[in-house]
Amino acid sequence: MAGQSMLKFTTVHRDMPEKRPPDLRKQDFNEIYAEYARDKAAEQASRCSQCGVPYCQTHCPLHNNIPDWLRLTAEGRLQEAYEISQATNTFPEICGRICPQDRLCEGNCVIEQSGHGTVTIGSVEKYITDTAFENGWVQPIRPHAERPESVGIIGAGPGGLAAADMLRRQGVQVAVYDRYDRGGGLMTYGIPGFKLEKDIVMQRMAQLEDGGVQFVLNCNVGEDLSFDAIRGKHDAVLIATGVYKTRDLPDSSAEGIVNAIDYLTASNRKSFGDEVPEYDSGALNAVGKRVVVIGGGDTAMDCVRTAIRQGAESVKCLYRRDRANMPGSQREVANAEEEGVEFVWLSAPLGFEGDAVSGVKVQKMRLGAPDATGRQMPEVIAGADYIEEADLVIKALGFEPEDIPTLWGVPELAVTRWGTIKADFTTGKTSLDGVYAAGDIVRGASLVVWAIRDGRDAATAILDYLGQAASVAAE
Template structure:
């Protein structure tokens, strides 16, 4: 083992510097500065090189974290990058947006011993950003071109990961997406202060350079039929994600300025991309308004922090459980609090009040009762605790559900679960339709980008095996 490792007993945990709160509230740039080479090496050297690396075990992609930390500590960055990208198609993206506090860093052995976790995500970001600067990141160039073509429906992280894996094998890869640019939620859902758009755009450009064909603005099930896509290609992967917002039907829900989170975030991201009007509609602009966001996940954090940057008068986040039970990243909650967001814990909205336009949210206090079968305490309304919270804009960030794909694709034989997700064979990842596979959120439900990448890489292997077997049978 390198004598530069196990420095956690001498070096404390440090994250890259954050930009000043006043400065970052005024724009959509990422809030963390980059590690200097010396800082990255120092933080990487804190790794204890565990015999059983729990960071790797708890990473959905099984990233070889201890080894690329050791390589970074020894200033062998090109090797560190090669190791990092071997298991992850988008390490620079995961380094920015993965909830490391719930995954690799949260399971770090030295964290459990009280020394503070290794800053795995920030080092991962540093490694790949350096690789881009040095020109080490190259497009996939297959050794042999194959005649067979594959279609991927959905240009989000899962679809893009599968596209790259299949292109590496030599397939003619065609990606179809309803939006005007590739990236899915990486572009239109996640704000720039967590993931600047240029980071996604350069990755998509690289995929195009590798020979992947993008068909954007294609609404499958609309002008382009699913049957046509299926007939054109040797195999199809459905990686559409889940976009249908969960709703909260309360008295007053018909009032104006009550919006689903993705609608709000998409328009804010379009403006950040420079493809929306400089004069956002009053409904979508938080400037000068009392904003209330309902929900406790990372999407809610994206909404509250976007509203801050739009110049909201006040921003409150209502969540029916307490801070310890919040599903969102602790790091994101901390960033939101620093930026002036007020969290109203143990609060459940019960009605919206206004005259055509919402003016108040009526919410009651909540008591956490005994745990249910899932192990989580059940929220119970405290009698006679209702209060009125001023609100000129209400954003519902309650999670996402799958669209009705059998209906949308006019394909009744696509089987779905009771949750509306596509059902696939656990071993082959194939749907009930021969040669049609599915991966990511459309199968597992709303989840993390890193899980979408993992599922897509697995699906790409299964599609490859399917096409090979079909060719062998036809020979």
């Protein structure tokens, strides 16, 4: 049966879900890809070669059992496929939408290397879990037995929520504290709806809440509630705040120069129907403006594509290296170009013009000798500067950690020289007893899938810690 349903990559061509035409999709914030139909999902899953050493699984941070759930999908056994997918991934419906599969699982697919086109792993993963929600297979967490221990998690992003899910499944009492009025972190307020519609995040939040996870929202640790108070309420604490401090540019305080996170948050809040004065005033709204986005990562791609949908007059993305050396997803670059974004490669900002910004001073670059990582270093081309006209400049240069020891009044919490929390990379254990850390606040700005992995690993370590503490107390 399995042999008959699989290895069809030589006769069945790779076929992504239908993508809405650019002229239609740039008019709204809905996801751009349609859903697979059942037969199409089975057909595309059947292309998997069922490798003895599955590189897709190896290169997935969660080591998802991809070949098995592809085989089950090809055989029409979708509930079993979902159960296998969910066993290693807390949020497969989210990873299927926003993971850079071209750099991870799909980019390492064996049949891709042989020229047959990769299996559409992400689209099948999304289909499996969406089908599971539609059919009621995704149930609230119901532990076999409740435990008396409690864990406080600071941060309701993917790392904190993945840990909360695992801890609740073992009966631990979990409270999640977050500065925002909704959970989800950057999945809610940082990633636009055309990549991840917000009801997808909210349905998972509801599932966690129905399963007994307590959410304490609008809670800014260090202001509304002290870190010591949280430690005093719980048997263990997980710090999963992510990194939100924007890397800055000198002399970039003029009106009309904004941070990517502020711009994206305003747009996402508007999609929820919230009152957003900065959007309504035009400060964080691209309508009718000449927009320049500085940066080449996935956040920059989110910004340029958001500006297109807001009705910008023009949208340009400045990046100091070339297309082949940019960190963002090539799939996202292609989507942005289809929607009308212009990429200005080998260009870096030198300064800005106007008290209310009217232009970006641009230095033209060329690629020189490789640095220690092997990437070619950009070098300035003398005398090639020019002005790029702009009414709105969005800085998408990446994120850095906030100074948590100072903000929270815990100088004994050790940090690295980069400001991230110093923690064991396997367990997340910090310098404070019973305090763990996971996700971007440990590894620096990274992918949602890595945050999920870190949160799950930290939850395992916390369960061990609670078990040891219970043993000591029983003696």
